[in-house]
Amino acid sequence: MGNSCNYIPPLSFSPVVGTDVSLYRSGYPMPLNYAFIRDQLHLKTIIYVGDKEELSPEYDEFLRQEKIQFRRIHMVSCRDPDIHERMNEVLRLVVDVDNYPILIHSNKGKHRAGVVVGIIRKLLQGWSLAGIYQEYGIFSGGLKGEADLEFITMFETKLAVPRKKMPDFAIF
Template sequence: MDVQVDREAKKLTKITRPPALRIIPPLNFCPVEKQLYRSGQPSIINQSFLQDLHLKTILWLASEEPQEDFLDYCSMNNINIEFVGMINDYNYSNVNPWDSLSETTIKKALELICNKENYPLLVCCGMGRHRTGAVIGCLRRLQGWNLASVSEEYRRFTGARGGRILVELLIESFDINTIEADPEKLPDWLKE
């Protein structure tokens, strides 16, 4: 069967400039589960993308304060920021940013993740690699993932520089039995 295309009826145009609204996800953005996301710290260029997520909570894992425009965006959009793992502002001597990544920090983060009242929820840190990876790795263990799969997912986000063995050891040794959650508030994907 011959199909003739009326070239006059089908007018094509060239795209000469990008669209006015750009939808750009934050660095290392990825869905983790339904309405649970991970990324590096969002910036001003990510705001259109974040709007579409309708976030209720952002779990901030970095040891430093977020950028001012990020705080303003959250305030204007009624997004609750849960600061987990901030370094004590009053002790500047011998500050090791990894001191804030501990079993206590991870436990607090996971208990916030285990409450569906915080959803949609974004877990983030500066680059979305190690702190975020540690929390998501421990969440995967809580979900019953095997350690090889947990390590593979963690390494996928660390880039060419690779993962940190101390983070992987922390994920492996984390006691998932310390997590306390209200069964009525668990996300559906975490229920037995």
């Protein structure tokens, strides 16, 4: 019980949803974040939205040791030619309770993670665009990603979701 471990969350870490299911966002986890992730989040799935092709050996080993399912969704920006399909890939994972708890991360936890969370807020939680834009601004440090915000605004999906797999927070 006398564990004096200081837990350090990843860059830009924040809960997105924290009811019966837990969904988090962050930047790329570093070794100093692993104890926090292991002991506090108890993740089943990590979804990486970014452009790095290789995981660091430490991260790869951590995922293997903790038996965390790692899903890489290659994303450079919301201008990628196949961005709608990539976003649907992320949504398919997020609307399946079997994948929870989930951490969605990009490199810095700002723009790509912000777009994904914005889409989740819009489609699954019914947030207003004003609220989504405000949250995006907080995480991006006030740097307005006009293309990102436009993408969130315009994004629609025809994703079919089995009701029994849907997390409690989703109004989809």
